[in-house]
Amino acid sequence: MGDEKGMTRKLLECSLSDKLCVVQEHQYEIIIIPTLLVGVFLILLGVILWLFIREQRAQQQSSGLRGIAPMPPSRSLSWEAAGHGESVFVPLKETSLESLLQTTTHALTKLQVPREQLSDILEKIYNGSYATIYRTKMYTGDPAKPKSVVLKALKEPAGLQEVQDFLGRIQFYQYLGKHKNLVQLEGCCTEELPLYMVLEDVAQGDLLSFLWTCRRDVMTMEGLLYDLTEKQVYYIGKQVLSALAFLQDKQLFHGDVAARNILIQCDLTAKLCGLGLAYEVYTQGALSSTHTVPLKWLAPERLLLRPADIRGDIWSFGILLYEMVTLGAPPYPEVPPTNILQHLQRRKIMKRPSSCTHTMLSMCERLSLIWGNTTDKVPDLEELIIWMRRYLKHENQHKV
DSSP states (O other): HHHHHHHHHHTTOOOOOOOOHHHHHHHHHHHHHHHHHHHHHHHHHHHHHHHHHHHHHHHHHOOOBBBOOOOOTTTTOOOTTTTSSOOOOGGGGOOHHHHHHHHHHHTTGGGGGOGGOOOSSSEEEEEEEEEEEEEEEEETTTEEEEEEEEEEEOOOOOOOHHHHHHHHHHHHHHHOOOOOTBOEEEEESSSSSSSSSEEOOOOOOOOHHHHHHHTTSOOOETTOOOOOOOHHHHHHHHHHHHHHHHHHHHOOSOOOOGGGGGOOOOOOEEEEEHHHHHHHHHHSSSSOOOOOOOGSOOOHHHHHOOOOOOHHHHHHHHHHHHHHHHHOOOOOOTOGOOOOOHHHHOOOOOOOOOOOOOHHHHHHTTGGGGTTOOOOOOOOHHHHHHHHHHHHOOOOOOOO
């Protein structure tokens, strides 16, 4: 040991009495050891990152994108589940717009509508953020007969993500299938841009506008009865519940039950529309925070940003009954929308409308806190449908 220290001092060219050599003697240890530790840390960090990236790539290659729109992990839906007999995989990051349209057009062969069957005369109904909605004629059959339809056209220019989302909505309608109380998909045009979704036309319009018209001093207008009775309220309500039960069977919920999202035919057949939130549940497994719903139609758990489910639709159905009984009046008229959660937490309820009979009030009180339910027990859809059928059999023609 003494020889080694002496050799070190000799290499440093200092005498035995030089104290600075003690510092210089350990200088190499102070520099080299931390440097080695940092180097080992960086190597380990690089290995960990490499393993993480390799695992992510392996998961993407094994799962991919099922169908046209991304599916929630709990569903694994594909074109085969929709009754097409084959699965379609369209990885978004590895395809062009042309190949995407080619693949999906082949999968949607049975729904394709030749563009020449659609009239060039378009009546604009609504101009949305991503699509414009028109009313037009579709000529089908032999000889060709005109049929009024609603045409939803994807706005241009549209990127790959917008095109995939639009095609995903067509896939969603196809997955849902047909139900008499849901707006039906008539077909699509997806072989080239612009993309069209052809929907059933319910010419009488939405229920909210219908209720407002019922306030006028008229009995009929354009062949439609505008003298709404309580029995007809039950009739419309039962149809809405039937559509919600259909969605529930597919593990879906609507998320925005309101008079504005119900279309009415001349015979008072109700068609539930506005399925944007249900589509989000189908593709993502949950609701996004970007889709806004008027606060006064939301259940307390939705206002508290808790996970949504069918119980929220049942709550909103109670609001819908209030809309129908009052011929389109907004709920909680005395409460600002920003104060509605505090209002509900204090267990305050709406005043009974003058046109609401004791029979309807007794049913509404079982629905939610808006009518005075103090048990916090919300009935399920089957119970509500049974109640509606019972009231339909015994209810008179009392006007609302």
